[in-house]
Amino acid sequence: MSRARRLAREAVEAAELRAHQTRPDVVALRVERVRGQVDRLCWAGIILGLAFTMTNVQSFASASTPPWSLPWLAAWLLDPTVSLVLLAILRAEQVTARYQVRTGPWVRRAKWFTLAATYVMNTWASYAAGSLAGIVLHSVPPLVVFVAAEAVTDLRDKLTEAVTAAFTEAERRALPDKSVNVVARVHEPLARTASKSKGSGARKSFADYLAEARAAWRPGVSVTPLWVREVTHCSRGLSSRLAAVLAGELADAEGGDES
Structure with missing residues (x-):
């Protein structure tokens, strides 16, 4: 060989x-x-x-x-x-x-x-x-x-x-039905998940912060760590990871829409 x-x-x-x-x-x-x-x-x-x-x-x-x-x-x-x-x-x-x-x-x-x-x-x-x-x-x-x-x-x-970050990353890579409109995919049951996490007395997990950032995103908004901190009130270190994951989701979703 x-x-x-x-x-x-x-x-x-x-x-x-x-x-x-x-x-x-x-x-x-x-x-x-x-x-x-x-x-x-x-x-x-x-x-x-x-x-x-x-x-x-x-x-x-x-x-x-x-x-x-x-x-x-x-x-x-x-x-x-x-x-x-x-x-x-x-x-x-x-x-x-x-x-x-x-x-x-x-x-x-x-x-x-x-x-x-x-x-x-x-x-x-x-x-x-x-x-x-x-x-x-x-x-x-x-x-x-x-x-x-x-x-x-x-x-x-x-x-x-x-562990939560590992599962979140796996879900991000396996986003289904990329032909669905990006705004609808970002705002539908994710907003309910974010509101549920707010109402409970549980400590927020990475997935909770990510769902809250998804629900707050609007077309034309630039996803940056500063913006993530403003809408989720998370820590500075966590905001960078959240911004990277959310930006990747939006990029994948927009790529699917264009195709």
Whole structure:
């Protein structure tokens, strides 16, 4: 076999492999695997950090009570009480972030309060003694738990957006019936989808923002990131992606109309 034929065969195999790798279902499966790894690592770090603080919180609660007395034993219940509430909130956010559902303000307040309570009880003795080394030592685990609790929610949200973006891109490439008028295709059930996403209390996904931008577009309007931000109130980084996808849809649709 000549070199040209071998390269041609490799090119065909590479194109077929890439077609399978970029399928939305394959992308979603890979993201799910990454999501599982992220969850396991974050949960391990959070639980280890809370376990580290348990003895210091018990010392704070028991004060100078005799060991193995009833108050001394009851002091061991304080840290699990706070930690279990925090873990319950984080477990609930794990599900809401997966489906991009927005939680109320009390959820965030409860999370911050439990983290602040753990930090204060864990470092109180070091502050009282004026021990800088003790403050640093006992501040690191609660702060790591706090940062991880905030970061893991955003990470899950972005991973969900990655899956949504993969499906949106696949839908854009497979726009059906390009002979339909571009204005009708842009404004019909998409406007209803955008209004539905506005009425619900769910956190907007990439598809929601895209549907809202579609519904707001009119012939003659130039699709730019600035225009997308004005009509959807999305972030600056997201507006560039939305503008690119919407402009591609309109270009494909107009090309179909001309043909």
